[in-house]
Amino acid sequence: MSTPLRDQKNFRVAWLFLLPNFLGFLIFGLVPLLLSLAGSFTTWSLRPAVPLQFVGFTNYIELFRDRNFYFYLYNTAYLMLGLPVAIAGALTLAVLLNQRLNFKQPRYRPGLALAAAVVGVGSAAMLWVSGAPSLAYILLALGVLSTLGFLFGSVSYRTFFYLPHFTAGAATILLWTQLYNPNFGLINQTLRQVYDFFGVTWEVPGWLTSTKSLLGFLPLPAHFNNGGFGLGAREAIMLMGVWGAIGGNTMLLYLAGLSNIPPDLYEAADIDGASSWQRFWHITFPQLAPTTFFVTIMGVIGGLQGGFEQARLMTQGGPAGTTTTISYYIYTQGFERLDLGYGAAVAWVLFVMILVLTLANWKFGSRRMSD
Numbered sequence: 001m002s003t004p005l006r007d008q009k010n011f012r013v014a015w016l017f018l019l020p021n022f023l024g025f026l027i028f029g030l031v032p033l034l035l036s037l038a039g040s041f042t043t044w045s046l047r048p049a050v051p052l053q054f055v056g057f058t059n060y061i062e063l064f065r066d067r068n069f070y071f072y073l074y075n076t077a078y079l080m081l082g083l084p085v086a087i088a089g090a091l092t093l094a095v096l097l098n099q100r101l102n103f104k105q106p107r108y109r110p111g112l113a114l115a116a117a118v119v120g121v122g123s124a125a126m127l128w129v130s131g132a133p134s135l136a137y138i139l140l141a142l143g144v145l146s147t148l149g150f151l152f153g154s155v156s157y158r159t160f161f162y163l164p165h166f167t168a169g170a171a172t173i174l175l176w177t178q179l180y181n182p183n184f185g186l187i188n189q190t191l192r193q194v195y196d197f198f199g200v201t202w203e204v205p206g207w208l209t210s211t212k213s214l215l216g217f218l219p220l221p222a223h224f225n226n227g228g229f230g231l232g233a234r235e236a237i238m239l240m241g242v243w244g245a246i247g248g249n250t251m252l253l254y255l256a257g258l259s260n261i262p263p264d265l266y267e268a269a270d271i272d273g274a275s276s277w278q279r280f281w282h283i284t285f286p287q288l289a290p291t292t293f294f295v296t297i298m299g300v301i302g303g304l305q306g307g308f309e310q311a312r313l314m315t316q317g318g319p320a321g322t323t324t325t326i327s328y329y330i331y332t333q334g335f336e337r338l339d340l341g342y343g344a345a346v347a348w349v350l351f352v353m354i355l356v357l358t359l360a361n362w363k364f365g366s367r368r369m370s371d
Contacts, residue, residue: 036344044341059345067223068321069329069346074224075234076325078213080303082238086245087295093246094254095284097158158255161247173313176240180207180314205231208315211322225320233323237310250295257291258284297361304354326350 040060043053063069164172179185188204195202206212211227213234220226265283274282285292307325311317317324317332324332326346334343 036347039341040344040348042341044339044344046335046338046340055341059342060349062342063345063349071224071321072324072326072329075322076304076307076327078215078234079238079241079307079325080300082242082245083296083299083303086242087250087292087299089242089246090248090250090295091254091288091292093161094251094258095280097161097251098255098258161251164244165248169309170313172244173240173309176236177208177314180236182206182209205235207231207236208233208323209319211320213322225322227320227322233315233319237307237314237323240310241306245299250299253291253295254288257288261287293361297358300357300361301354304350304357 041054041056043050043055045052179187182188182204185207187207191204195204210230210232211225212230212232213227214229214231216226216229218226261284265287266279269279269283305327307323308327308331311323311325311328312331315323317328327350330343330346330350333346334340
């Protein structure tokens with residue numbers, strides 16, 4: 001059966017509208033992708049003195065012999081240890097923000113008045129004595145946030161938790177760099193005040209200037225730059241990532257998933273006398289399995305691709321390479337050492353790792369989710 005003339009005309013019109021997007025993908029997506037694949041088998045370099053020659057798998061062989069590559073892969077995997085914490089935190093926050101808040105009832109008024117008095121008097125006293133100004137500011141910020149929550153309900157909390165995502169990533173990273181300053185940063189100043197209050201003499205973390213890590217007790221090879229047990233640059237980047245993920249898009253996805261859970265399930269659980277934990281474990285968490293599966297896959301992909309902005313703006317890959325990830329390694333090889341062929345080889349190895357992990361997640365994760 002021949003296609004009617006009208007359908008053929010509609011087909012041509014549809015292609016006409018799709019053509020700009022297709023050309024954009026072809027010029028800025030597919031062609032550079034194929035060029036990088038071809039360049040990974042050559043001596044492609046931005047140095048004029050280096051001629052372009054086909055070298056086969058030489059770049060890949062050199063890559064797997066490079067000890068730095070395994071160290072940077074270790075850094076990338078280490079920073080992904082914060083992914084379960086971020087997912088759990090986003091889920092917990094979404095469950096809390098999904099609750100209906102009604103502070104206008106008379107039984108809440110004495111507690112609200114007492115909380116406001118404690119926050120106001122405590123902040124004023126700490127600012128007056130100037131013994132712990134940073135703690136006073138933190139307490140004052142919590143008081144303001146709580147007051148807005150009392151006035152406007154959970155909507156204000158959702159807005160405040162998601163507000164950092166409206167700020168440019170570079171600006172947020174630079175702000176965290178100042179917070180992590182070991183001498184006058186707000187985090188270490190607050191820790192010193194807490195230590196003084198409890199009379200302890202612990203050393204404050206060096207954060208972005210330290211090579212320590214929470215896995216520093218493991219017997220790693222010497223070239224892994226194991227700085228010992230403690231909080232170092234990797235933990236600083238990890239904490240910043242967890243902070244951004246808990247109130248970000250993952251929280252919104254969980255909120256959307258919570259709104260789709262049938263209320264009848266909770267009503268039946270209430271009739272059976274289920275506790276809050278039983279309701280969460282047997283109803284909420286299983287119903288959110290597709291959302292958890294999706295955010296896990298996207299988190300793994302983002303974790304393997306991430307770390308560039310933090311390393312570039314906060315540490316320049318240091319100290320001693322402890323914050324250099326695979327993505328930042330690709331940048332340094334291609335645009336600092338001007339070795340685009342080797343950098344393209346690293347990028348394609350990263351692509352294969354992401355593809356394998358994603359396919360494994362889809363195969364085993366979707367099977368468990370369907371069970």
